[in-house]
Amino acid sequence: MHRIAIIAYTARPDAVKWATHAAERLIEEGVKVFLEDGLAEVLPEQITAQCETCAATDFEKYAELVISFGGDGTLLGVAHVLIGSDVPIMGVNVGKLGFLAEFPVTLIDDAIMEILKGNYRVVDRSTLHITVGGAEFHALNEVVIERAVEAKMIEVRTTVDQHHVADYRADGVIVTTPTGSTAYSLAVGGPIIAPSANVLCITPISPHTLTLRPLIINDTNEVRFTLPSDSSEAHVVADGRIVATLKAGEEVLVRKSDHMVKLIKRADNTYYDLLREKLLWSADATRK
Incomplete structure (x- = not known):
């Protein structure tokens, strides 16, 4: 080096x-x-x-x-x-x-x-490709469709490979990679996903209907979000950056990108070691 x-x-x-x-x-x-x-x-x-x-x-x-x-x-x-x-x-x-x-x-x-x-490892992490109104963006962690108007829910029609999944009435919806599963998605109740898993997760943010839960899908699937004609505006946020504003009737297309990001990892450390360290999974709650 x-x-x-x-x-x-x-x-x-x-x-x-x-x-x-x-x-x-x-x-x-x-x-x-x-x-x-x-x-x-x-x-x-x-x-x-x-x-x-x-x-x-x-x-x-x-x-x-x-x-x-x-x-x-x-x-x-x-x-x-x-x-x-x-x-x-x-x-x-x-x-x-x-x-x-x-x-x-x-x-x-x-x-x-x-x-x-x-003496180190290089790991490849999958990323997301996002298309909004002809513009293209990428994200390593997640893409979020979130309300643009404070204190007002949005409605987002969601399809996976053109199959209707749900109409989310919520503060927003997240599509996360395995890498991003320990970030925003985890904070709103999403699962932790091992980086080697070939999946994506759709996680609603404070949904009005409590039966709307996080959904794991194959990372070969294509996710489409559409705002109904009477919906409030929404922001499209890629890894914490607002990249576009959606108006009623507009849509966002999200799929796994062809590109990867390479990260350096310690040779003697695994993903599960990291979870135990960062989330205190080895802590004994019975000890004071």
């Missing part, structure tokens, strides 16, 4: 601090470091003088690996730039829970050395 790019959530001082530390360690090890433009602006000159600077959109051109300092949101931003690329992303958690950014800052020195030794 000879060329590594670094990006950080610069609004978080700890993210900048640990990104600086990582850059110093990589330089000491003889690695050519590429700093994202925004990060380079806030790093000390003695660091930036020894690094190259580039836009995140150029990471694929220069880097063999990207290290992201922040939380899952920072990593998702990088993923949108690198979707379909062979450049993997290593997420270092300077946020809170961090399912995607799973490397803790307390172990960053060890993690860097393991990366340089090649």
Whole structure:
């Protein structure tokens, strides 16, 4: 590993601090470091003088690996730039829970050395392809159809491969990948899905009818959301970003994308280890 790019959530001082530390360690090890433009602006000159600077959109051109300092949101931003690329992303958690950014800052020195030794795994994560009014978008975690008017439910007709599933009267509807199943969908009652499962999940957000539950479908299925003619406007949100506004009668098409995102994982850690660690599944509730 000879060329590594670094990006950080610069609004978080700890993210900048640990990104600086990582850059110093990589330089000491003889690695050519590429700093994202925004990060380079806030790093000390003695660091930036020894690094190259580039836009995140150029990471694929220069880097063999990207290290992201922040939380899952920072990593998702990088993923949108690198979707379909062979450049993997290593997420270092300077946020809170961090399912995607799973490397803790307390172990960053060890993690860097393991990366340089090649002692890591690269996993492919599926993504979503979203079509709205001729425009196309992608998401790693989920796409959400949510109300655009505060305090007013929306109605969303949902079909899977042209088969009518339900008319959701709710605050919104989520389509999540297995990767995104531990994010927004989980918070509103959706299931946790192992990343290796070839499925998607449709999860309603606060449905008016309590019998409307999360629905697992094959990831070869195509999901279509349509707003009825008398429905309120809705936002289309891809991984936390509003990408479009739907008006009555308009529709959104969601399917599994042909492109993947590559993530760096610890060689000695599995997805189930991560669940036990992040969700405290090993905690003994009987102990005080």
